[in-house]
Amino acid sequence: AQSVTQLDSHVSVSEGTPVLLRCNYSSSYSPSLFWYVQHPNKGLQLLLKYTSAATLVKGINGFEAEFKKSETSFHLTKPSAHMSDAAEYFCVVSDLGAGGFKTIFGAGTRLFVKA
Amino acid sequence: DAGVTQSPTHLIKTRGQQVTLRCSPKSGHDTVSWYQQALGQGPQFIFQYYEEEERQRGNFPDRFSGHQFPNYSSELNVNALLLGDSALYLCASSLGVGQSLNYGYTFGSGTRLTVV
Numbered sequence A: 001a002q003s004v005t006q007l008d009s010h011v012s013v014s015e016g017t018p019v020l021l022r023c024n025y026s027s028s029y030s031p032s033l034f035w036y037v038q039h040p041n042k043g044l045q046l047l048l049k050y051t052s053a054a055t056l057v058k059g060i061n062g063f064e065a066e067f068k069k070s071e072t073s074f075h076l077t078k079p080s081a082h083m084s085d086a087a088e089y090f091c092v093v094s095d096l097g098a099g100g101f102k103t104i105f106g107a108g109t110r111l112f113v114k115a
Numbered sequence B: 001d002a003g004v005t006q007s008p009t010h011l012i013k014t015r016g017q018q019v020t021l022r023c024s025p026k027s028g029h030d031t032v033s034w035y036q037q038a039l040g041q042g043p044q045f046i047f048q049y050y051e052e053e054e055r056q057r058g059n060f061p062d063r064f065s066g067h068q069f070p071n072y073s074s075e076l077n078v079n080a081l082l083l084g085d086s087a088l089y090l091c092a093s094s095l096g097v098g099q100s101l102n103y104g105y106t107f108g109s110g111t112r113l114t115v116v
Helices: none
Strands: A003-006 A010-014 A019-021 A023-026 A032-038 A044-050 A056-058 A064-068 A073-078 A087-097 A100-105 A109-114 B005-007 B010-013 B019-024 B031-037 B044-050 B053-057 B064-068 B074-078 B087-094 B111-115
Touching: A003 A087, A003 A100, A010 A019, A019 A109, A023 A032, A023 A087, A032 A064, A032 A073, A044 A056, A044 A064, A044 A073, A073 A087, A100 B044, A100 B053, B005 B087, B010 B019, B019 B087, B019 B111, B031 B074, B044 B064, B074 B087
Parallel strands: A010 A109, B010 B111
Antiparallel strands: A003 A023, A019 A073, A023 A073, A032 A044, A032 A087, A056 A064, A064 A073, A087 A100, A087 A109, B005 B019, B019 B074, B031 B044, B031 B087, B044 B053, B064 B074, B087 B111
16 A cells, blocks of 8 residues: 655744654555645645655755655755745655556645744 | 646635636646645645546546546536535646656646635
8 A cells, every 4th residue: 555644744943954854655666756845825846756766865945855765764854944945845655556656645744944 | 838837726616516627737748637635735636637538536526527638738627516625726747647757747836716
């Protein structure tokens, strides 16, 4: 079965401090993993993706994520938060298995950045 | 290079009515997927269209139907609207059914549907 769990519904950090948004996944096949960001009243924008290449993935706006198969995790990090990072973040797993191509979104993590 | 465009941006309908939402995919993309995002939740997959056919469907009733046109644009139709259909409806495009595995989706800004 395929599933995505974002471990925190809300995360609050101060500007200039590190960001960690946690994501665990379950997939019976070799998955592709993504992080998307959604600013208020906007669509989703792709931040970064893992597709079975390097396990440490760099994305836009200074974000990174590390694929850890042994821990079934794909946590999103950024060394220093900026006010403009305040948004909703979604972890996504996609795979192609016996049941066909499936994409599942996590419930989202709201990131708050304090001045 | 035009991204994904959706229309209208906002819509208010009454229970029992029918609604049609429209989506034009990113230039060069030929596959359109529709998602429903209720307030405070992640997007839920409705269905995906490729070569003018519904290729996959999520756990949504038959009141939700769609269409894809030869120019790859798509419509989402919802009949007999319920209060619970109030949500942000997102259209996502990709090149080929499986290419989103490698490249992800390009999303539109969505249509906010309110059912009263």
